[in-house]
Amino acid sequence: MDPAASRPAVVIDNGTGYTKMGFAGNVEPCFIVPTVVAVNESFQNQSRSSSKSSNWLAQHSAGVMADLDFYIGEDAHARSRSSSIYNLTYPIKHGQVDNWDAMERFWQHCIFNYLRCDPEDHYFLLTESPLTAPESREYTGEIMFETFNVPGLYIAVQPVLALAAGYTTSKCEMTGVVVDVGDGATHVVPVADGYVIGSSIKSIPISGKDVTLFIQQLMRERGEHVPPEDSFEVARKVKETYCYTCSDIVKEYNKHDKEPAKYIKQFKGVKPKTGAPYTCDIGYERFLGPEVFFNPEIYSSDFTSPLPVVIDKCIQSAPIDTRRALYKNIVLSGGSTMFKDFHRRLQRDLKKIVDARVLASDARLGGEVKAQPVEVNVVSHPIQKFAVWFGGSVLGSTPEFFEACHTKAEYDEYGASICRTNPVFKGMY
Amino acid sequence: MILLQSHSRFLLQTLLNRLRDIEKGVELDYHWVEFDDIRYHVQVSMKNPHLVLLSLSLPTPPPETDFPGGLPSGAVEAVKVAYAGVVQILDPPRDGFNLTLKLNFSKFPPNEDRRQALLVKIASVREIVLGAPLRALLKHLATKTISSDMDQLVALVHRPNESFFVIPRVDKVIVVFPMRFKDSIDTVLATSFLQEFVQARRTAGLNNAPPCLWSSSPPLELNKAPVEALSANAGFVSFVIFPRHVEGRKLDRTVSSLSTFHAYVSYHVKCSEGFMHTRMRRRVESLIEALDRAKPDVAESKNLANNRSFKRLSLKEAHANYHS
Numbered sequence: 001m002d003p004a005a006s007r008p009a010v011v012i013d014n015g016t017g018y019t020k021m022g023f024a025g026n027v028e029p030c031f032i033v034p035t036v037v038a039v040n041e042s043f044q045n046q047s048r049s050s051s052k053s054s055n056w057l058a059q060h061s062a063g064v065m066a067d068l069d070f071y072i073g074e075d076a077h078a079r080s081r082s083s084s085i086y087n088l089t090y091p092i093k094h095g096q097v098d099n100w101d102a103m104e105r106f107w108q109h110c111i112f113n114y115l116r117c118d119p120e121d122h123y124f125l126l127t128e129s130p131l132t133a134p135e136s137r138e139y140t141g142e143i144m145f146e147t148f149n150v151p152g153l154y155i156a157v158q159p160v161l162a163l164a165a166g167y168t169t170s171k172c173e174m175t176g177v178v179v180d181v182g183d184g185a186t187h188v189v190p191v192a193d194g195y196v197i198g199s200s201i202k203s204i205p206i207s208g209k210d211v212t213l214f215i216q217q218l219m220r221e222r223g224e225h226v227p228p229e230d231s232f233e234v235a236r237k238v239k240e241t242y243c244y245t246c247s248d249i250v251k252e253y254n255k256h257d258k259e260p261a262k263y264i265k266q267f268k269g270v271k272p273k274t275g276a277p278y279t280c281d282i283g284y285e286r287f288l289g290p291e292v293f294f295n296p297e298i299y300s301s302d303f304t305s306p307l308p309v310v311i312d313k314c315i316q317s318a319p320i321d322t323r324r325a326l327y328k329n330i331v332l333s334g335g336s337t338m339f340k341d342f343h344r345r346l347q348r349d350l351k352k353i354v355d356a357r358v359l360a361s362d363a364r365l366g367g368e369v370k371a372q373p374v375e376v377n378v379v380s381h382p383i384q385k386f387a388v389w390f391g392g393s394v395l396g397s398t399p400e401f402f403e404a405c406h407t408k409a410e411y412d413e414y415g416a417s418i419c420r421t422n423p424v425f426k427g428m429y
Numbered sequence: 430m431i432l433l434q435s436h437s438r439f440l441l442q443t444l445l446n447r448l449r450d451i452e453k454g455v456e457l458d459y460h461w462v463e464f465d466d467i468r469y470h471v472q473v474s475m476k477n478p479h480l481v482l483l484s485l486s487l488p489t490p491p492p493e494t495d496f497p498g499g500l501p502s503g504a505v506e507a508v509k510v511a512y513a514g515v516v517q518i519l520d521p522p523r524d525g526f527n528l529t530l531k532l533n534f535s536k537f538p539p540n541e542d543r544r545q546a547l548l549v550k551i552a553s554v555r556e557i558v559l560g561a562p563l564r565a566l567l568k569h570l571a572t573k574t575i576s577s578d579m580d581q582l583v584a585l586v587h588r589p590n591e592s593f594f595v596i597p598r599v600d601k602v603i604v605v606f607p608m609r610f611k612d613s614i615d616t617v618l619a620t621s622f623l624q625e626f627v628q629a630r631r632t633a634g635l636n637n638a639p640p641c642l643w644s645s646s647p648p649l650e651l652n653k654a655p656v657e658a659l660s661a662n663a664g665f666v667s668f669v670i671f672p673r674h675v676e677g678r679k680l681d682r683t684v685s686s687l688s689t690f691h692a693y694v695s696y697h698v699k700c701s702e703g704f705m706h707t708r709m710r711r712r713v714e715s716l717i718e719a720l721d722r723a724k725p726d727v728a729e730s731k732n733l734a735n736n737r738s739f740k741r742l743s744l745k746e747a748h749a750n751y752h753s
């Protein structure tokens with residue numbers, strides 16, 4: 001047997017905002033770090049100017065130094081704050097790899113400095129958004145097989161993994177709708193027996209980053225004294241600690257106005273430049289932030305369909321024989337579904353839409369045949385925040401996983417095009 | 430140059446988090462693997478939240494190495510010295526592991542700095558255990574005491590079924606690494622990296638670093654080594670360690686650098702491969718750009734009066750097509 005198959009597979013879920021990485025078989029990723037790279041630009045400028053004098057060696061060593069002098073994750077943030085020679089690059093935009101050089105460096109650090117494993121010793125499970133182009137998969141394959149020499153690689157579709165995450169002890173139900181709300185992309189993806197129904201995928205241009213931007217804007221407009229260079233980070237922290245989903249905006253405004261002491265929170269921070277402490281109030285943004293998913297018009301004038309409507313449309317466009325099963329298993333995934341009571345609100349709004357349709361059809365048929373009520377079930381579980389990673393961890397520890405992987409030998413024989421497709425395997429359904 | 434840290438980042442993080450959230454009393458159970466096939470298992474039960482079971486499995490030793498009781502010689506003593514008072518060695522270790530330590534958080538020093546230092550030391554357990562014999566030999570050199578292994582060839586495991594060799598002399602210690610790589614491109618890159626590495630040592634400013642040599646065939650010091658240990662596709666690297674390299678606090682650094690030497694080289698090989706790919710991608714991009722520029726303007730060609738739906742070939746073109 002391949003000795004690499006006796007070691008746990010490495011599972012890395014690269015998201016727009018955060019990368020989740022660890023070893024298959026564990027319940028949690030080892031590290032969750034911001035997907036960001038800080039590169040020392042001074043070396044690169046040096047190498048550019050020395051290229052004129054055609055001093056190849058100087059150029060080469062400058063290049064090699066630049067290649068080594070970079071940081072990722074929290075370290076990258078810290079570096080760029082403390083020194084101006086480091087520039088931040090975000091390798092992933094809206095769920096798609098945008099900068100392959102940065103991505104390769106990011107992986108390099110993940111593997112050698114965070115997980116500290118030898119990539120030749122492990123099979124790798126990576127994830128991709130449901131809208132990723134096959135070319136991008138080839139690039140990923142090229143980097144994994146040629147730079148890192150991984151013995152085997154499987155690139156899984158994120159929502160499929162999220163679905164696998166929900167069912168570990170009982171039987172694995174691989175039919176459902178995954179609502180993945182991450183940092184840079186929101187997708188509603190119907191899956192039947194482990195296969196994504198591609199034509200019915202719906203994307204929403206509003207995601208976690210927009211909630212943060214909206215909160216930042218609300219706080220700025222109210223005139224809270226947050227240092228401008230820190231305001232995005234503060235808004236993010238406020239969002240993650242204090243926001244919740246309300247059941248009715250008007251009622252919630254009233255509640256806040258009646259008992260401000262109970263609802264208004266304080267945020268304490270330190271100014272990054274002077275180190276002086278400051279505080280600011282957090283008011284309506286606590287419930288207005290998550291509300292952008294249910295009433296997008298408060299944030300954007302271009303996109304106005306609420307999330308429950310989009311989910312309903314998605315299911316209605318799926319093959320008719322799968323619809324009931326899909327309504328019954330709506331699975332949440334991604335950090336931005338973590339708002340308190342998010343799943344309750346979604347369940348209620350969706351149920352309203354479905355019931356209204358059933359009523360209308362009953363009325364149309366004149367009460368002769370009653371339609372069977374449709375069961376709507378929004379599933380929420382504690383590992384929702386890294387459901388994609390967890391699903392990868394579960395699938396990566398099944399024996400079938402190693403057979404479904406593309407191996408280095410296959411890559412060497414057929415080339416990067418084998419990475420275009422990844423088989424759905426047993427254990428997934 | 431970027432060196433690999435000697436502690437496991439994840440182990441340190443886990444221990445720190447545990448110490449912070451000790452009252453929460455949640456269960457912990459993690460398995461993971463580091464380079465050179467070192468496997469870790471950390472477990473905390475709900476019943477005893479201040480007791481952490483840390484198990485370690487080491488690379489399979491090749492036959493020429495001395496591995497009494499499943500551990501490198503001197504490892505047990507090294508562990509006892511390093512973690513005196515807070516750690517108990519379980520005998521036998523957990524199934525599938527070479528060593529199981531029971532850490533008792535309630536016995537940790539209250540002083541913040543000392544506690545941090547201890548946690549880092551625990552997170553460096555692989556080096557304490559695997560590096561124990563090397564450390565002992567270098568210690569003899571530092572203190573100029575005679576060890577029983579004097580002038581003998583000592584094999585120490587550092588990767589699965591692979592060892593490196595140490596020859597202690599009175600005034601120096603010679604360390605020889607046979608370098609092996611699986612992938613042919615890696616082998617080539619590693620060979621040239623090592624030659625450059627040796628070259629770099631000779632340049633100014635590094636006169637105090639240990640002298641090192643690279644050769645494609647086994648050096649004379651290894652003439653008593655078993656034959657299987659002498660095949661190395663990326664050659665052999667030897668370091669000569671003098672007492673000045675191991676005096677005082679330098680000892681720890683030297684042990685750590687030597688213990689991770691192979692991982693260090695293979696990390697740098699991967700970095701260069703990444704660097705080459707970056708350059709290749711840039712080249713392809715610039716070529717594609719050039720091609721795009723060379724494309725005739727689509728809008729312009731549409732307006733041409735003689736734009737027909739078929740293209741008449743000249744005789745010469747037809748001929749060329751026929752032959753292609």
Ligand SMILES: Nc1ncnc2c1ncn2[C@@H]1O[C@H](COP(=O)(O)OP(=O)(O)OP(=O)(O)O)[C@@H](O)[C@H]1O
Nearest residue numbers: 015016017018095182183184185208334335336338
């Ligand atoms: N407790 C929380 N409450 C609300 N939002 C949260 C919480 N924790 C994290 N988030 C937000 O979730 C987002 C990150 O989620 P996630 O890690 O799923 O995204 P991602 O995988 O990086 O992005 P994508 O899947 O879009 O590529 C961030 O915007 C973060 O601010």
Ligand SMILES: [Mg+2]
Nearest residue numbers: 015182334388
């Ligand atoms: Mg994601």
